[in-house]
Amino acid sequence: MSPNHSNLNNGIAGLLHNMSSKEAQYREACKTNHGYVKATATRMNDGLQETMRLLTEGENPVLTEEEMKAYLAKQKQILKDVTKENIQDSRTVDSFLHSVCKLRDDLLSNGGEDCDYASKLREYMEAHKSNPSNFLAFEHEPFYREVLTELGEELAAASGQNDDDDIQMVGGASKQTLKCPLTTVLLEEPMKNSFCGHVYSRAAVMEYINSNKRRCPVAGCRNSQLSVSQLAEDQQTALLVRRERKRLERESQKMQSQTELVDTDEED
Ligand SMILES: [Zn+2]
Incomplete structure (x- = not known):
């Protein structure tokens, strides 16, 4: 050449x-x-x-x-x-x-x-x-x-399941996998890597790929060919994230109403 x-x-x-x-x-x-x-x-x-x-x-x-x-x-x-x-x-x-x-x-x-x-x-x-x-x-x-x-x-129904059904966790998925390895917070628009199986937030992984990085950001993952073509929307994880988000919302509402109770007590 x-x-x-x-x-x-x-x-x-x-x-x-x-x-x-x-x-x-x-x-x-x-x-x-x-x-x-x-x-x-x-x-x-x-x-x-x-x-x-x-x-x-x-x-x-x-x-x-x-x-x-x-x-x-x-x-x-x-x-x-x-x-x-x-x-x-x-x-x-x-x-x-x-x-x-x-x-x-x-x-x-x-x-x-x-x-x-x-x-x-x-x-x-x-x-x-x-x-x-x-x-x-x-x-x-x-x-x-x-x-x-x-x-x-x-x-x-999303793949034959709905939000309230219990979903079989794939590959021992835990709460930890509901966090994006790039943003470290709850996944947003999860995208699954068809090659290594890791899941990332869409915007974060796109930015990562666009900055020419090729290694999967999950520690220890040997996938060094990361590309957009390996990614697909991950409906099942999205469902789990939605439920987790709802659960967290409920929890924070509970916390808030408890705080309000304390506030009222103080006013008395
Ligand atoms: Zn990976």
Whole structure:
């Protein structure tokens, strides 16, 4: 490889790295859209339902009950469709980041012989997008589930289990594994490494990978090939984290009410 070629490769690898480091920006738009949809869903379930009820009551109702139900169902469907589009956008970001990292890894490992990077990127994105195992079914997507919850609709059981069932701990998972090895606090949007099985908070591990670190941050783990393509959302851990968070909330409420009791006592 000529020095020029190697400089060029380093340049392109740097560029690709730069692209992958903008993940937070790409994700922000998806999150903002999701926030709007969720807020609308909340208002629809509370406010609109109540308004519609008023329109169907009284001696001269403006709407029949069937009309009201049909109208509400239609509005809910629109929100669900928008949510799916939003999830698709977020999947495009996943595919894009995955492909950019893959291309960069190619380049760094084989010197990236003369290749058409743009078409290679498209090819990787297509392959990633068209592989259903890279994505959850919509009914298991957190965005979709949140909107359904706001709309007061039934959720599909997460992998056949619900929040209150006892879940078999996988591989002796304990409370300790509910903490992210990077942030050391309770996991947020847990992502599981399919290679070594370790779980991290999404934002933290993305930042870690984007700063070009390749070794799994768990002490003693021998995985030194950490990459976005090894990561997938970890629904089961997410469920455990939610329960743990609820438990902690209950505990802190209990503490608070005890403190308030003490305060009242002092006032007496
Ligand atoms: Zn690991």
